[in-house]
Amino acid sequence: MDIILQYPDLFIFLFLVCLGYGAGTWVEKRHYASIKAREEQFLNLPVVTGSKGFFDRPIEKSVLVSGNVVVSIDYFKRLLAILRNIFGGPVKSYESLVDRARREAILRMKDTASQLGADIIVNLRLETAAIGQNANRKRQIGSVEVIAYGTALIYRDT
């Protein structure tokens, strides 16, 4: 007990690291499970990055659809990334962050489109931006925003 009172800063730091690791891993696992389930659900709605060759069928309507999400990294992974900044090399802890954000943004766009009764989404574009308190600090990325947008086509029933 004395040792905690002697170095309170150190123990707060260790507590935050453990909290970040435990809760962060749990949140990420749950998010991936939900992403996978929804990706299967939307398999029948194709998304393409091109825009040519999809207009030969009569088209009822075309609508701009978009989906966005802001995802934050946890304390533990941020620490890993700061350490990586010293030694260099691939920053694995950020890979899952942006991967989650992109897939989630695309899923939200698909969700909007499927509510409109879309048959296909063409010309998908993805935009990524670092936002939040650390946005202007070069070495530290706290949270990323991803927006996915495209044009949903609704074919006329023939």
Place this chain on the structure above:
Amino acid sequence: MRMIFTNIESVPGKTVVEHMGLVQGSTVRAKHVGRDFMASLKNLVGGELKGYTELLQDSREEAMNRMAEQAQKMGANAIVNIRFATSSVAQGAAELFVYGTAVRIE
């Protein structure tokens, strides 16, 4: 008549009869203290920051409305080739920018 938005070069099924030129809309937003506090707590455990997601979505809609207004003044009824861009101009504030080409379709 409602404005049609697409991010491809034309509006499928319609023909473009007139190009009006570039239209754009932008907003700069900062979040309020309560949201910022919640976000900093969420920063510890990671995951989605719902407050920010909604804030940015609302701001983007606002930017889209401004762009649509501009297009309407020009007499356009559709905007094609829309692009979104985001930049953080200051700490805690983000600029949402949207631009496209105003056209008249038939």
